[in-house]
Amino acid sequence: MKNQAAIFMTVCIVCFLFYCCTNATDTAVVTSDSASANNNMYAGYASQTEWGKHIATVTGCGDCHTPKKMTDRGPVDDSSLMFSGHPAQMPGPSLMPDQLAKGLAATNDLTAWIGPWGNSYAANITSDSTGIGSWSEEQFITCIRQGLYKGIAGSRPIMPPMPISSFRNMTDNELKALFSYLKTVKAVNNVVPEYRPPAGTPK
Numbered sequence: 001m002k003n004q005a006a007i008f009m010t011v012c013i014v015c016f017l018f019y020c021c022t023n024a025t026d027t028a029v030v031t032s033d034s035a036s037a038n039n040n041m042y043a044g045y046a047s048q049t050e051w052g053k054h055i056a057t058v059t060g061c062g063d064c065h066t067p068k069k070m071t072d073r074g075p076v077d078d079s080s081l082m083f084s085g086h087p088a089q090m091p092g093p094s095l096m097p098d099q100l101a102k103g104l105a106a107t108n109d110l111t112a113w114i115g116p117w118g119n120s121y122a123a124n125i126t127s128d129s130t131g132i133g134s135w136s137e138e139q140f141i142t143c144i145r146q147g148l149y150k151g152i153a154g155s156r157p158i159m160p161p162m163p164i165s166s167f168r169n170m171t172d173n174e175l176k177a178l179f180s181y182l183k184t185v186k187a188v189n190n191v192v193p194e195y196r197p198p199a200g201t202p203k
């Protein structure tokens, strides 16, 4: 009798331990599954915004859209003005037509350009209303995919050197992540000068 009770108790304990272990494993599997699903969703980044920040960094949006400070080793991003575009008060480059025929020119912070397409100024892409603060996600996708100013149907094409031909290949999810990040960038109020077509172009 004693023996039977001992066997019964042992079976109960083994069953209990088995139940606890399987349950614990199940929970762990569920957690790691959902964590890896999130990681996959944002290419390994913790959030959509983090992923967007990574895309903006590796594609070098700041190279043209961030004003620079000059150092003895060349221009470096002015982090207080991240992505705020060509500063409104800064003169653009100027060239005589015969000089222009020899190539193109840019300001030393690479925010304003002159080429055969006219004068272009890197846009303000901060979250300010003078940037992309009031844009919808759809507008942003249309702007980059179709190379249309402000992403509005029928507006003028976006001019060089904005690398539309490469950026239009970003996936919807990449563009959405990029947009969600730009919306978090500190708002800088800066009305960038209007694009000017080459002198003599019919209006």
Ligand code: HEC
Pocket (backbone or CB within 6 Å): 055, 056, 059, 060, 061, 062, 063, 064, 065, 111, 113, 120, 121, 122, 123, 125, 143, 148, 149, 150, 151, 157, 158, 159, 160, 161, 162, 163, 167, 178, 195
């Ligand atoms: C080589 C320089 C360069 C790089 C790099 C660059 N841009 Fe631009 N971008 C420009 C210029 C110049 C303009 C203005 C063109 C115009 O007025 O037609 C512009 C325009 C834009 C516009 C349109 C703004 C509007 O009002 O319609 C958006 C949006 C934009 N850029 C986002 C980006 C993002 C996001 C990145 C990085 C993924 C990026 N740009 C990288 C030069 C650049």
